[in-house]
Amino acid sequence: MKIFEIYKLLILLLVFIQIPGYAQSEKNMIDNSIVIPLKIGKNSSTQFETLVLEPVNLFIQSKPVNEHSPHIQLELNIVDDNRRYSTFLWYYERSSSDQKINYPKAYQNYSFNLKINKEEVELVVKELDFGKAMFIDLGQTAVIGNLTILFEDYFGESSVDINGNQTDAFNTYHISLSEKNEQKTVSFMSLNKQVGKEPSIEWRDYKILILEDSEKALKLKVFKNGSPKKKPH
Known part of the structure; x- marks a missing residue:
């Protein structure tokens, strides 16, 4: 066999060989996102x-x-350099018109979502974007732009009556916002204490809607104004 033919054969082998323990997912990568088909049980790791x-x-x-x-639950680990983030994505279906989910989960610049079609489940990862709801777990960071x-x-608080019986319970949440330097x-109370209001936070050029709250995660939606606000003199 000629040297040139051997070289071509080696190139073909390198193209089709798979690295052990990692899924070859390039075919599913589109515009800084990836779609990973999942099977029941443990799935292969994927580099993204x-x-x-x-x-x-x-x-x-x-x-x-x-x-x-839950009807469907994915236990997911995300490894970034020396950091490891572990979370669960779950789906409940109380009825055909009543579903409850705790995703997309936000981690750093990315959202982690489940795409469900009957018994087929896919993990969809893409960059976070303005105007889309996301869940941030306690202690985690989301970066949008x-x-x-x-x-x-968060801090749990409660009130009692004159007999010492608890009459109310709520949380006060703290989130840190930063941009450049x-x-x-900012702090806000549980949504059940803000009836009749649209719970939101405005800071610099951003408006953050608070959609759901719990001790484990917050559901937020972030908007950016079209033009920067003028700073007061």
Whole structure:
């Protein structure tokens, strides 16, 4: 066999060979996003830009054992350099017109979403964008454009009557907002204490709607004004 033919054969082998433990997902990458088909149980790790995505376990049950058990749940690890973020994406279907989800999950610049078509489930990863809802887990950071949002912490509070019986309970949440060299920590109360209002935060050129709150995650939607606001003199 000629040397040139051997060289061509080696090139073909390098194209089709797979790295052990990693899914070859380039075919599913479009415009800084990736779609990963999932199977029940453990799935192969996938390299996406600087992240290693580890779909640890996909669990599907058509008839949940109780009302608190999800129909579909994905345990997902995200490894970025020396950092590891572990989370769950779940889907409940109370009825054909009543579904509850806790995704897209935000981590750094990316959103992690489940695309469900009957028994077929895909993990969809793309860059975060303005005007789209996202969930931020406690202690995690989302980066949209130049804006960084950190769900810092929360404090549980309650009130009691004269007999010492608890009459009310709510949380106060703290999130940190930063852009370039400016930073601000803002606080807000549980949504059930803000009836009749549109809970939102305005800072610099941004408006952040607070859609859902819990001790584990906040559901937010971020908008950026078309023109920058003038700073007061």
